Amino acid sequence: xxxxxxxxxxxxxxxxxxxxxxxxxxxxxxxxxxxxxxxxxxxxxxxxxxxxxxxxxxxxxxxxxxxxxxxxxxxxxxxxxxxxxxxxxxxxxxxxxxxxxxxxxxxxxxxxxxxxxxxxxxxxxxxxxxxxxxxxxxxxxxxxxxxxxxxxxxxxxxxxxxxxxxxxxxxxxxxxxxxxxxxxxxxxxxxxxxxxxxxxxxxxxxxxxxxxxxxxxxxxxxxxxxxxxxxxxxxxxxxxxxxxxxxxxxxxxxxxxxxxxxxxxxxxxxxxxxxxxxxxxxxxxxxxxxxxxxxxxxxx
Amino acid sequence: xxxxxxxxxxxxxxxxxxxxxxxxxxxxxxxxxxxxxxxxxxxxxxxxxxxxxxxxxxxxxxxxxxxxxxxxxxxxxxxxxxxxxxxxxxxxxxxxxxxxxxxxxxxxxxxxxxxxxxxxxxxxxxxxxxxxxxxxxxxxxxxxxxxxxxxxxxxxxxxxxxxxxxxxxxxxxxxxxxxxxxxxxxxxxxxxxxxxxxxxxxxxxxxxxxxxxxxxxxxx
Numbered sequence: 242x243x244x245x246x247x248x249x250x251x252x253x254x255x256x257x258x259x260x261x262x263x264x265x266x267x268x269x270x271x272x273x274x275x276x277x278x279x280x281x282x283x284x285x286x287x288x289x290x291x292x293x294x295x296x297x298x299x300x301x302x303x304x305x306x307x308x309x310x311x312x313x314x315x316x317x318x319x320x321x322x323x324x325x326x327x328x329x330x331x332x333x334x335x336x337x338x339x340x341x342x343x344x345x346x347x348x349x350x351x352x353x354x355x356x357x358x359x360x361x362x363x364x365x366x367x368x369x370x371x372x373x374x375x376x377x378x379x380x381x382x383x384x385x386x387x388x389x390x391x392x393x394x395x396x397x398x399x400x401x402x403x404x405x406x407x408x409x410x411x412x413x414x415x416x417x418x419x420x421x422x423x424x425x426x427x428x429x430x431x432x433x434x435x436x437x438x439x440x441x442x443x444x445x446x447x448x449x450x451x452x453x454x455x456x457x458x459x460x461x462x463x464x465x466x467x468x469x470x471x472x473x474x475x476x477x478x479x480x481x482x483x484x485x486x487x488x489x490x491x492x493x494x495x496x497x498x499x500x501x502x503x504x505x506x507x508x509x510x511x512x513x514x515x516x517x518x519x520x521x522x523x524x525x526x527x528x529x530x531x532x533x534x535x536x537x538x539x540x541x
Numbered sequence: 542x543x544x545x546x547x548x549x550x551x552x553x554x555x556x557x558x559x560x561x562x563x564x565x566x567x568x569x570x571x572x573x574x575x576x577x578x579x580x581x582x583x584x585x586x587x588x589x590x591x592x593x594x595x596x597x598x599x600x601x602x603x604x605x606x607x608x609x610x611x612x613x614x615x616x617x618x619x620x621x622x623x624x625x626x627x628x629x630x631x632x633x634x635x636x637x638x639x640x641x642x643x644x645x646x647x648x649x650x651x652x653x654x655x656x657x658x659x660x661x662x663x664x665x666x667x668x669x670x671x672x673x674x675x676x677x678x679x680x681x682x683x684x685x686x687x688x689x690x691x692x693x694x695x696x697x698x699x700x701x702x703x704x705x706x707x708x709x710x711x712x713x714x715x716x717x718x719x720x721x722x723x724x725x726x727x728x729x730x731x732x733x734x735x736x737x738x739x740x741x742x743x744x745x746x747x748x749x750x751x752x753x754x755x756x757x758x759x760x761x
Contacts, residue, residue: 358564365563365597388597388641395563395599403565467652474652475604482600482648 243272246298246306250279252287254430254495254528260294262520264301273298273306275333280311285412285430286528288325288352292410293432295332297523300434305334324351328410349375349427350413361398364411365391375415379425380533382490389486390531396479397431397527404470405435405524422509424533434524438463438498441470456499457517464496464503483529492531498524507532551585551632551719553735554578558590558606562598568605575610585630585719587731593637593662603645604652607635611655611670614716632716634728635659635669643669658717658728666729668717679708683718687730691723 246263249256267273275295283291298306308329311317320326329335350368355361373387380386394411401409413429438459446462447454462468464484469477480496484505487494493512495504501517509532556575562568579586588610592598598606614631635646638659650657650670658680659667666684668677682698683689689709695702713720718727 358566361564362561362567366561385641391561391563391597392599392645395597396601399564399599399601475608475649478600478604478648478652482645 242268242270243274245274245276246294248275248277248280248291250281252277252280252282252291253284254286254290257286257290257497257526258519260290261297261522264294264298264522265520267298267301269301269303271302272304273302274309275306276309277311278309280316281313283316283319285348285414285428286432286526288320288323289410289412289430289432290526292325292328292332292352293434293522293524293526295329296434299332305332308333308335308338310338322351323348323412324353328352328354348412348414350411350429352410352412355398355401355409355411355431355433358399358402361395361402364398365395368394368413375427376531379415380427380531382531382534386490393483393486393529394429396483397429397529400479400525400527401431401433401435404438404441405433407433407435407524409433409435409524418532422532424535426533427531429527429529429531431527431529432524434522437524438496442468445470445472455501455517457501457503457515460496460498460501460503461515487529487531490531491535492529494527494529497522497526550721551587551630551731552579552582553587553589553732554582555589555591557594558592559594560596562595562602562606564599565601565605568602568609571602572606572609575606576613579631583629585632587632587634587719587728589732590633590635591637592635592639592642595637595639595642598642598645600645600648604649607633607646607657608649608653608655611650611657611716612653615655615714630716632719632728633657634732637662638667638669646670656715656717660729666727676708676712679705680712680717683709683712683725684727684729686727687733688724688726690725 244267249259252260275291295306295308326335326338349371350364353360353364369387369391372390376382376386376390377384398411409432411431413427415425415427418424418426437456439456442459442462446468450458463477464480467477467481483494487505491507493505493507493510495502495512497519500519500521502519503515504512506512506514558571562571575588579588590607610633614633635657638661647669654671656668656670656672659669661667666681668680679698689697693702694705698705700708709725712718713725718725719731
């Protein structure tokens with residue numbers, strides 16, 4: 242038995258639900274084929290979303306899924322430059338497809354697996370120089386912003402290690418959002434397919450919430466109240482700090498976990514701040530969008 | 542790197558922190574190194590955390606290093622106070638603090654209702670963490686004068702004697718200053734005196750800049 246999962250032509254945070262909805266019915270022993278032939282555009286969220294979906298497909302069926310490569314040479318080239326195939330090879334059965342040698346991408350951060358705290362160090366130290374350039378020259382943020390961005394990156398990656406108990410990925414890229422915002426944006430995506438917020442916080446908080454305990458209440462507890470799976474009062478600061486910083490920069494942060502999603506919605510978007518009706522997907526999927534400052538800073 | 546400066550009161554332990562202080566395990570390792578250095582020390586120890594070379598500190602690391610050290614100083618008196626070798630009290634001072642270090646450290650301390658004394662890179666004293674304005678005001682007065690008491694304090698701080706001492710004792714309980722025989726001493730004064738003692742103890746360097754001994758100093 243095999244099942245074809247048709248990928249949307251645009252693979253990003255808005256089409257992720259479409260990508261995973263077919264996964265819900267995947268059965269043990271069923272062979273999945275992710276058909277990416279018609280994909281024309283991929284965002285960081287879409288890139289690592291495809292890894293996450295493949296991993297979940299593999300976990301559910303017990304078989305490595307197959308992946309039909311995109312027809313578009315631009316998309317294939319982008320996937321090469323973002324180290325997609327290297328990371329996909331541990332999840333997908335890629336058949337004869339091999340990674341071609343490629344130069345460095347213009348991304349802030351190519352797909353990077355997060356398996357240990359050393360990986361977090363590596364990511365934070367690696368992006369610093371380029372992040373400084375992007376935040377200052379493209380987003381017009383003040384100089385200290387690079388440090389605050391590094392802190393945010395560190396905390397969001399540590400979230401995988403502290404709560405997921407599984408491998409995760411991080412990826413970041415800058416764009417010019419002409420239609421949506423008319424400004425440059427930095428997009429950071431971080432995902433894992435581990436315990437998820439509901440599972441991670443359950444032992445410490447589920448009893449208190451009783452029947453109301455769900456992925457949505459777990460997300461509210463962590464994102465809005467700073468609650469953690471640990472009793473230690475020093476824990477749970479990371480997401481709070483990210484929310485505070487993203488708010489300061491008028492950015493967006495959305496966290497999807499289980500069947501729910503919570504977001505800090507800026508004035509330039511009309512996303513729902515809380516949803517609890519999504520297809521179930523394990524782990525946590527985080528998207529952070531930092532827009533360029535609306536006006537040029539005085540004196541520059 | 543950690544350096545111990547010996548002295549009767551108190552011992553000063555200096556820890557130069559570095560570069561990227563990110564992730565909990567890194568913070569834990571740094572703190573354990575600092576704790577290990579003073580583990581066997583009797584009496585009072587002032588741990589000076591030098592942030593001059595810290596490029597980034599995240600919230601997790603701030604919690605593991607600064608908030609944990611502050612917690613040990615304030616919240617575990619029983620074990621330390623009943624040590625057969627005498628009361629063992631711990632104090633923490635941050636030096637070389639830059640604006641970008643402040644939020645993670647302040648936030649980590651506030652979550653545990655703790656506070657820590659600090660000096661900005663320009664030497665200005667500041668309190669980080671859970672402190673109210675009247676506490677901060679009183680603490681700044683002690684910092685300005687470097688030491689206050691043991692002479693009567695009536696009117697000295699704009700407070701009646703009894704109330705002034707109660708509030709200063711509270712700052713001492715929170716390990717934000719030192720107290721000795723009715724006198725309250727700022728950490729800067731402690732460092733100044735410790736440096737003076739060290740100078741007196743160490744022989745002058747020879748023509749090649751070497752000293753004969755380096756007694757009592759250890760580093761890791």
